[in-house]
Amino acid sequence: MHCISQGQDFGTAYAYLRPQWHLDFFTLEARMTYTEAEDARERAEALDPSNNHVVNAKLRPRRVWDLFSNRVLLNGVETESVLRLVVVPVSHVWLAENERTEVHTPINSFQWPVPLPVDSSLERVRIELLNLGLQYVWLDVLCLRQRGNPEAEPQRAHEWKLDVRTIGAVHRETG
Incomplete structure (x- = not known):
């Protein structure tokens, strides 16, 4: 019900349910709701509202790319077994505008265009990462909200207050 109420597609629902096959499905929605609330609390406490300074930069990434389901998942909705898995950071290559294209994709629920060579x-990219044996990845252009959706620009600006300042924690976790 959690995925349906959020308007998510089957791929996204599968991504949230896949690591939970061995757990009690009757408590799954409650666990997801609890984890989402905990993540929201941690993010709220990580940013000092009086001066917009980050007071806790050791946050897990807001989103991760589940390579098996090929969907980006919100960290706050993931349940404990997913949160314990290693998330590998991957950074894209910066290119001039004429050397890249913007792709709209169901991987991130079409929330923003993803710049790619x-x-x-x-x-x-996914095939190469799967060939390396990876399962969960933080690909910055896919997991960090990008410019391109004017209606979501206030949300992107709000997320970036914290997310850009905590990117180092994503890289330190696997370093």
Whole structure:
């Protein structure tokens, strides 16, 4: 019900349920709701509202890319077994505008266009990451809200207050 009430597609529902097959499905929605609330609390406490300074930069990433389901998941909705898994950070290559394209994709629920090199694709990146044996990845352009959706610009600006300042924690976790 949690995924349906959020308007998520089957791929996203599968991504949340896949690591939970061995757990009690009757308590799954309650666990997801609790984890989402805990993540929101931690993020609220990590930013000092009086001066917008980060007081806790040791947060897990807001989103992760589940390579098996090929969907981006909100960290706050993941349940404990997913939160314990290693999330590998991957950074894209900065390119001039004429060397990249913007892709709208169901992987991030079409929330923002993902900038990619014109000669590549998210599927090619995914295959390479799967070949490395990875399961959960933080790919910055896919997991960090990007510019491109004017209606979501206030939300992007709000998320970036904390998320950009805590990117180092994503990289330290696997370093």
